[in-house]
Amino acid sequence: MRPLFVCPALGVGGAERHWAALLPALAERGAEPSLLTLSDRGALFDGVRAAGVPARCAGMPSRFRLGRLRRAIAEIEPRPDVVVAYGVSAVLAGRAIARRAGAPLVVNEHTPLTPDGRMLAPRPHQRVLGRLIAPRTDAVIAVARAQVEPLVRRGYRRERIRVIPNGVFDRGPEPARERGGVRAELGAADGDLLALELAALRPEKRVDAFLEAVSAARRAGAAVRGVVAGGGPEHRRLLAGLPEGVTLLGPRDDVPDLLAAADVLCLLSEAEALPMAILEAMATGLPVVSWDVGDVAHAALDGETGAVLPPGDVAGAARALAELEADRDAARRMGEAGRRRQRELFDGDRMADSYLRALEELRR
Numbered sequence: 001m002r003p004l005f006v007c008p009a010l011g012v013g014g015a016e017r018h019w020a021a022l023l024p025a026l027a028e029r030g031a032e033p034s035l036l037t038l039s040d041r042g043a044l045f046d047g048v049r050a051a052g053v054p055a056r057c058a059g060m061p062s063r064f065r066l067g068r069l070r071r072a073i074a075e076i077e078p079r080p081d082v083v084v085a086y087g088v089s090a091v092l093a094g095r096a097i098a099r100r101a102g103a104p105l106v107v108n109e110h111t112p113l114t115p116d117g118r119m120l121a122p123r124p125h126q127r128v129l130g131r132l133i134a135p136r137t138d139a140v141i142a143v144a145r146a147q148v149e150p151l152v153r154r155g156y157r158r159e160r161i162r163v164i165p166n167g168v169f170d171r172g173p174e175p176a177r178e179r180g181g182v183r184a185e186l187g188a189a190d191g192d193l194l195a196l197e198l199a200a201l202r203p204e205k206r207v208d209a210f211l212e213a214v215s216a217a218r219r220a221g222a223a224v225r226g227v228v229a230g231g232g233p234e235h236r237r238l239l240a241g242l243p244e245g246v247t248l249l250g251p252r253d254d255v256p257d258l259l260a261a262a263d264v265l266c267l268l269s270e271a272e273a274l275p276m277a278i279l280e281a282m283a284t285g286l287p288v289v290s291w292d293v294g295d296v297a298h299a300a301l302d303g304e305t306g307a308v309l310p311p312g313d314v315a316g317a318a319r320a321l322a323e324l325e326a327d328r329d330a331a332r333r334m335g336e337a338g339r340r341r342q343r344e345l346f347d348g349d350r351m352a353d354s355y356l357r358a359l360e361e362l363r364r
Contacts, residue, residue: 001031003359004080005108006094008087010035010042010055012253013200014276015086015110018143018166020044024051025169025352031359036076036097038089043253058093076101081363084108084141091133104138104362107156109147112204112271113294115311119150120204120271131155139362141355144273144295162358165295166274167351168283168342175260182261187247192225193325195289196262198255198277199269201232201248206291208238209268209314213289215243216318222325226266229258259284263331264324270311272296279346282338287331289320299346305338 005023010016019035026033035048035055049055079101085094086108098105112120134155142148142163152158175182188194195214199205207228214226224245228238231251239248252258259265265281265288272294279299281288288306290296291313302308307320324331 001356001360001363002078002081003031003033004036004076004083004094004097005033006036006038006083006085006090006097008090009037009040009057010044010048011040012043012251012255014166015108016042016044017255017276017280018110019108020048021169021172021348022352022355023048023053025348026356027051027053029352029356031356034080036093038093043251079103082106082359084359086110091137095133095136098138105136106139106141106359106362107137109140109142109151110273111147112269112273113144113146113150114204114271115291115293117146117150119147119154139358141358142273145298146294147273164351164354164358165346166276166279167346167348168276168279169348170283170343172280172283172348173256175256176254177257179261182257186225186227186249186258186261188225188227188261189223192223193263193321193328193331194261195224195226195264195266195321196258196281196286197226197228197230197266197268198258198280199228199230199267201228201230201234201238203234204271205230205232205234205269207234207268208241209312209317210266211238211241211243211246212314213266213268213317213321214246216315217321217325218243218245220318220322222322224321224325227258227262229255255280259286262286263328264289264306264321266290266317266321267296268314268317269293274299279342282335282342282346285332285335285339287324287334288338289317289324291317299341300338301341304334305341306334 023033037057083094083098084106085091140161217224226246229252267290274295288300291311309316
């Protein structure tokens with residue numbers, strides 16, 4: 001089994017962290033996965049290669065550099081048994097590779113969902129291209145149950161859609177630094193509740209809501225310190241209105257260190273599928289404060305593993321942070337409940353086994 005995974009770049013987003021864990025796990029199971037990035041290598045590229053997975057970059061700075069894509073396709077040997085792609089540009093490239101190899105094409109769908117159950121709107125040209133290729137896709141692996149109906153509306157055939165939830169491996173990367181040192185670096189005092197948000201700084205992630213929630217909790221007297229790990233187009237705007245007690249860290253490649261240093265993970269996003277950040281936090285034993293979008297409420301349980309709130313409820317998020325700060329025993333119990341739920345339902349080994357079975361079925 002030789003699956004080829006194609007994506008724009010293997011950066012530090014949730015979908016990319018998912019693949020960075022999945023590909024080595026498939027190799028451990030006897031498959032021979034390989035990776036092709038189109039525009040850039042990305043921060044997680046070298047780690048995948050170091051794990052023994054062949055990886056190369058086509059070096060395409062623009063989707064219009066078709067010559068480089070043709071050369072990259074011509075150099076792919078041995079030919080893959082199945083091609084897996086996410087992102088519109090990668091799906092188009094993956095289709096060309098699959099046709100040349102006589103292999104099936106699988107779309108790995110990570111597109112977030114809005115509160116009304118719609119997939120986050122792509123750009124106009126992406127929408128057109130997506131509708132053209134959807135009926136010609138051999139299979140779709142979605143990461144959230146809530147994605148199925150929107151995918152059908154986009155033209156994918158229902159019988160070709162399979163849901164394999166994201167998972168986190170127990171043997172994932174360990175923190176490289178001591179918790180106290182990281183907390184001091186982040187400006188958290190010994191008694192502070194350190195609230196972490198892992199999110200790209202894009203409008204739909206509503207990082208501004210996290211800033212408001214932390215600020216409101218602090219005004220209510222709670223010892224809360226907020227940090228945001230992630231980069232993106234919203235950085236300058238958010239920095240201009242940054243309240244006291246919150247730090248924007250920018251892009252980080254030390255997520256295990258940050259999770260180990262934090263006391264709670266917040267994800268106040270208006271568009272998600274099944275966020276890796278929530279699963280990683282649960283695996284670390286952190287309670288989660290989040291809005292109910294995508295499959296978030298299937299992963300985290302309100303009142304049991306943290307707080308799952310209606311989208312837009314900033315005041316509720318502030319209250320949840322203040323309550324967790326005031327009752328650290330309850331916070332620990334919620335974190336432990338989240339860890340149990342992650343291991344029961346969102347285990348990385350179960351996820352990798354499911355991917356391998358799905359890909360093997362397509363090869364036959």
